[in-house]
Amino acid sequence: MVFTANRSAAFKLLAESYPFQTSRKLLTVYDHESEAIETMTTASEKRGARVMAAEFKWPRLRIHSAKLRTMIARKKKKKKYRGLFVFPLQSRMSGASYSYQWMTMAQEHGWHVLLDACALGPKDMDSFGLSLFQPDFLICSFYKVFGENPTGFGCLFVKKSVVPILEDSSGAGIVSITPAKNFHEEFSSTDTELEQDSMNRKSEENMTPDDQQQLELDKQIVIVQEKETSNIECRCLDHMDSLGLMLVSSRGRYLINWLVSALMKLQHPNRLENFPLVIIYGPKVKFDRGPALAFNLHDWKGEKVEPVLVQKLADRSNISLSHGFLHHICFSEKCEEEKQRVLEKSIKENETARNKGKKADHQGIAVVTIALTFLANFEDVxxxxxxxxxxxxxxxxxxxxxxxxxxxxxxIEV
Structure with missing residues (x-):
């Protein structure tokens, strides 16, 4: 188990440690741009990895099963391991949930599996079922769990059987963590401290029974005080633990589905045809959808309101919204006209291409995003x-x- 500064650092650490020299492929399953995944792909490409990405069907943004199955399938059985398969259980942007069976299929065809659990809530971690689906790596994030400071730090779990492979790589290697308390107890004692301890033992031997009893009481008081000061209180997590996993999960599901249903009913007035204010991307009202939502707003003329502007207006109302970019979207031939109307170029991709003197061909949809935390209630929604x-x-x-x-x-533009 390795703690990192944030989620991106965990992905980068694994990318720099994984042996892409022998297992050259990196396959990701993300329907949106992610700084952590971009960091991982950049580090992997520098080490010789061949990066591939799954595609998602329009308009529900389901995984294109046929294409992903082709990418996963082993064509030749020359190599023991094909590469690294990065798989999230849920989309952090659209809220779409993905089947565990993709991990099993990848392992059967010789892939190492990295399970991204960052989209799940703290209590959802209790229902993983890792005994049935055993990934080689697991990354989780503590973003917005412990409050403002500290927040966002990540954690990388590595299966013991995979550690030797990473240690033999030419990357950064595996970080070993020694508990600070044990390290201090074993190695911080100087000669002066040892001499002082021996003198204290000699003085204790010359004490009367009453003095020894008083000394024992003083030691117990000190131990109790140290325990009280060292305890870390997490009121939010304790509250969620008292409610239980079923209640927390049900509340989150009810809130996000109510929000989706309520937003879909908002129609522009004074229009002959039904013209919705909100366009939702990904799953609509669904039992197993995640607590995230990707959408766009359109004015009465049918023009899209820029996601950045929506976010700024929400900030004035003390509402936390964000904006992102959906990509790797696959349109059928029937939706070719809609494809030309909906897709746009990524701002990041345009800037990168402009700096490198290349043409930007990365297209997707800029969207407004909302993610409900495990403490959200109906008033917030x-x-x-x-x-x-x-x-x-x-x-x-x-x-x-x-x-x-x-x-x-x-x-001020940031």
Missing amino acids: YRLWAFIAQFLDADFVEKERWRYTALNQKT
Whole structure:
């Protein structure tokens, strides 16, 4: 088990340690751009890896099973291991859930499996079933679990049978962690401290029975005080633990499905045809969907409101939204016209291509994203719905811009 500064550091550490010289392939299953995955693919490519990515069917963003099965299948049985298969249980952006069977299929065809559990909540970790599906690596994140500070640190678990493979690689290797307390007890004692301990033992031997009894009481008081100061209290996690896994999971499922259903009912007025305000990407109301949602807002003219603008307006209302980029979307021939209308180029890809003097061909959909934490309640979800409903007003965005200018605020692009 290795603790890292954040989720990206855990992926990078594994990429720099995995033997891509012999197992050259890296196969990822992500429907969105991720800084951690980009860091991993960049480090892997530098070490000679061949990077592949799964595709997702429009419009539900389900995994394109036929193409992924072809990528996983072993064509020649020359090599013992084909490479590293990076698989998330849920999409952190669209909320889509994926089957565990993909891990089993990958292992049967000679892949090492990295299970990305960062999209799951703290209590969801109790229902993994790792005894049935045994990944070689597991990465989880503590983002928004312990509050503001510290937050976001990651953890990489490595199966013992795989450790020798990583140690033989030419990368950074495996970090070994020694508990600080044991290390201090074993190695921090100096000669002066040892001499002081021996003098204390001699003085204790010359004490009267009453003095020895008082000394024992003092030692017990010190031990109790040390235990009280060393205890770490996690009220949020303790509260979730008292509620139980079933109640926490059910509440999250009810909230996200209610939000999806409520957003789909928002229609622009004064239109002859039904024209929705919100376009949702990925699964709609579904029992096993995750607590994340990817969507876009469209004004009464049918034009998309920029996700960055929606995020800024939400920040003024103390609502935490984000924006991301869906990619690796596969359209059927029937949806060719819709493909031309929906897809756009990634801003990051354009900047990278411009710096390298290449053409950017990476296309996808820029979206607004929301992720419900394990502490979210109905009041939070309703406030989000009420904020989005304000976009039914045709002049809402212009009013907010005018109000921002009237307050003599300066717009700073980050």
